[in-house]
Amino acid sequence: MLGGHHVKKLYNNGVEATLGVISGKWKPQLLCHLGNRPQRTCDLRQALPTISQKVLTQQLRELEADAIITRRVYGERAPFKVVYELTDLGRSLGQILIQMSLWGEQRATQLPDMEIRNDHAGFTHILEN
Amino acid sequence: MLGGHHVKKLYNNGVEATLGVISGKWKPQLLCHLGNRPQRTCDLRQALPTISQKVLTQQLRELEADAIITRRVYGERAPFKVVYELTDLGRSLGQILIQMSLWGEQRATQLPDMEIRNDHAGFTHILEN
DNA sequence: CTGTATCCCTGTAGATACTG
DNA sequence: CAGTATCTACAGGGATACAG
Numbered sequence: 001m002l003g004g005h006h007v008k009k010l011y012n013n014g015v016e017a018t019l020g021v022i023s024g025k026w027k028p029q030l031l032c033h034l035g036n037r038p039q040r041t042c043d044l045r046q047a048l049p050t051i052s053q054k055v056l057t058q059q060l061r062e063l064e065a066d067a068i069i070t071r072r073v074y075g076e077r078a079p080f081k082v083v084y085e086l087t088d089l090g091r092s093l094g095q096i097l098i099q100m101s102l103w104g105e106q107r108a109t110q111l112p113d114m115e116i117r118n119d120h121a122g123f124t125h126i127l128e129n
Numbered sequence: 130m131l132g133g134h135h136v137k138k139l140y141n142n143g144v145e146a147t148l149g150v151i152s153g154k155w156k157p158q159l160l161c162h163l164g165n166r167p168q169r170t171c172d173l174r175q176a177l178p179t180i181s182q183k184v185l186t187q188q189l190r191e192l193e194a195d196a197i198i199t200r201r202v203y204g205e206r207a208p209f210k211v212v213y214e215l216t217d218l219g220r221s222l223g224q225i226l227i228q229m230s231l232w233g234e235q236r237a238t239q240l241p242d243m244e245i246r247n248d249h250a251g252f253t254h255i256l257e258n
Numbered sequence: 259c260t261g262t263a264t265c266c267c268t269g270t271a272g273a274t275a276c277t278g
Numbered sequence: 279c280a281g282t283a284t285c286t287a288c289a290g291g292g293a294t295a296c297a298g
Contacts, residue, residue, distance in 0.1 A: 015230050025270080115139050183293085
């Protein structure tokens with residue numbers, strides 16, 4: 001991004017703005033795990049065994065840019081320890097995530113060809129500051 | 130779709146399932162307008178002047194397949210009258226959409242480079258059955 | 259009036275190899 | 279341990295023209 005222009009982001013409604021933050025193939029899972037406690041990169045890779053290096057970093061960078069998580073580096077030289085943690089703004093998504101999770105579960109009970117692995121309880125820890 | 134296979138959809142959590150239904154470049158706007166009242170195709174095209182033919186039909190078909198809206202055709206031959214209407218399941222998204230809209234608006238007040246055209250009031254009609 | 263059929267462009271994500 | 283650099287693949291979305 002040459003020059004660092006400030007491009008005014010325009011949304012038709014707040015829903016689009018919120019979707020821009022939480023949609024992304026792995027973001028709900030990342031938010032769920034980070035809701036429990038701060039996590040190192042290797043923790044997240046264990047929790048999401050099939051995500052690729054590149055995409056993990058990418059999604060975390062986006063969440064960081066949106067101020068949903070913080071990224072802290074410990075150590076002067078390799079090997080580094082990098083810790084990601086939910087911000088207060090990130091925690092403020094808790095109620096929305098739980099409601100969305102419940103709605104999806106409710107839907108799954110009515111569609112035989114749909115299955116959901118983890119229930120909304122995984123997101124409730126986000127609310128415990 | 131040859132054979133009509135039933136492929137079991139797997140989600141890690143309900144959030145992903147819900148996102149699958151409401152994400153899509155134009156779906157929040159479509160849901161907002163359909164929340165007011167049933168709408169004809171031409172109504173929706175007026176409301177969303179920049180959407181293309183193809184994509185409008187596409188997004189409506191997806192919402193229909195997900196049982197969020199119904200599609201009814203009136204008339205024996207062209208010109209047809211096609212009316213789209215929110216289902217009860219679609220209306221059950223109301224609270225979530227309002228919360229998401231509020232969160233997005235709140236966020237916009239803190240980010241100078243972000244603007245939201247319409248506020249959450251546009252979604253409140255969804256709740257009035 | 260509505261909807262389909264093409265063709266094309268771009269963004270998102272995956273695989274793999276490499277660096278500090 | 280964490281992250282970057284390429285290259286590749288695919289789906290979503292857009293433009294246009296055509297059909298019932």
